[in-house]
Amino acid sequence: MIDLSRYQNIIGSEIAQINFPKAPQNLYAPLTYFLALGGKRMRPILALMGCELFDKDLNAAKHAALAVELFHNFSLIHDDIMDDAPLRRGKATVHSKWDQNIAILSGDVLMVKAYEHLATYDGQVLKSLLQLFNTTAKQVCEGQQWDMDYESATAVTIDQYIKMISYKTAVLLGCSLEMGAIIAGTNTTNRKALYEFGLNLGIAFQLQDDLLDVYADQNKFGKQVGGDILANKKTFLLLKAFEDADASTKTVLQNSLTNLKGSEKITAVKAIYAQLDIPAKTTEKMNEYYEIALQNLSEIKVPKNQKAPLFALSEFLMQREH
Template identity: 50%
Template sequence: MTEKSLAHALLTKLEHHITSHNFGESPNELYEPITYIMSLGGKRIRPLLSLLAYGIYGKNPEEILSQASAVEVFHNFTLMHDDIMDNAPLRRGKATVHEKWNSNIAILSGDVMLVRAYDLLLGTEPSLLPEVIRLFNQTAAEVCEGQQLDMNFETYETVSEEEYLNMIRLKTAVLLGFALQLGAILAGAEKEDAQKLYDFGVNIGVGFQLKDDLLDVYADKAKFGKQVGGDIISNKKTFLLLKALELAEGADAKELNHWLSLQDFNKEEKVNAVKGIYEKLGIKALTEAKMQYYFDSGFRQLESIHFKNEDYFQNLSAIVQDLVHREK
């Protein structure tokens, strides 16, 4: 198959598997929100990574569609609960579950999604199931730890670069790592290779979040699909803001803190002012360098694995490279 065509074929089968899955029927108020959030789409990157990682070592990735779907169900469970915590009105351009129904329903439906994720893992070879469940549990706990740290940071006056990178590793990156590791384990890969794929996913995941931080400030508005500068407007503690707070001195520090303290302001004026400070301090270049460090570290891990199926290996690499170079 041509480059990425394997991935496209797998994605089609994965989407059918997810959308045709029966999560439950009654009471309707409990299960309809699950069908709703799972139908909102998204790139399905995490389960696709599981399938591609399996294909690198195994013969037929379709055999693990259920386990790959478990990763996506868990991911959407976290989104459903995160949206409640963030009081977010929209998810992928549509009303969030707590807005369309209410918060109590969103909490309970999310709880069932977590249960269903475990159900989808139960088809795993019995000899592998304990390890899969252990790693899944570890990942799930770490994602929750990352979310709690993110909420904690909202009340902290200062957050260090190290603390921030650890938070995004937990909240975002470990699930990407687990998705890859899961596929490798289910295909019978050597433990060392499964670990390298995990490390690849974690490094790439941190890089992706740094890229998101960067795009929020510097993306082409026509391509980005949402308000550029939203993180600046909300004083979100991104890598860019934390580096600026660390490096700003004198008039720059005074101006930055002035904009951070304002309750009432012109949004465009604030974005332009803070962006101007970022440019004086070289924040964009620093963020790009840190982002590239994680991408390079990840691909070094990927290139060091011993793969059995080059087509799947090349598809995996190409899909991730596309995400690395995305503009939205």
């Protein structure tokens, strides 16, 4: 079992040191509240690990780690408004605890705070960090827009879906790692391989997320198992089912989504998934990306023992049951 506490302690202590101004209270109190909700801090951990991989003191990547974590939290605050989500990590979202205007504006200022942490770097490192971060930030916004567009779209292809989850989620993992690598001063080949590792791992992780939402053990799963099915969410599983089903099965699937409710709906859709071998096909796709990720990591030219934490983290992420 990988011990992430060493990284988490650094991040936790850095976040605890962020001292938002007292006023305007309606702008900054929501940020103190939201950052205290916690989370796995996976992105800042990746930034630290990406730096350490190249044998550089991970403290050098602290501000980059904070930048990605603050950016991630900015995107969550705004996404929660757009999704009208009442809860985040079991607690009230900013727009439901305060109001929507406060959530818009405190999200905005949090994005600026992310850039403040980037601006602590100098010279070519600063410039490279900014270029990578800007590209990634735009992609995260594009991914969120596609996600919203696809909710009402009639036809979404698997390729479109993979691109959407890449942009919405996976690119920020790649970016976090590569920022660590930039700070460590490694060469472009290593940097790009590390980015690809994060990107592919992120896609695999998101596909696993789709799978767990249907097949997780409810006792270990934080959300309602089957929630995606109940919400007609266009996950990899549903899109693949529509792709592989014959005309009559397609009709049954569409009718189940439209007319059924509750556990009956979940059971009906799962029956079609089983009939079409969707769990195995999803696992296969997930493993495809996971294997590419491991290949990316193995290609990076550093002593193998320095890669151990990232291999361990990959394994840990892909073996979760919740």
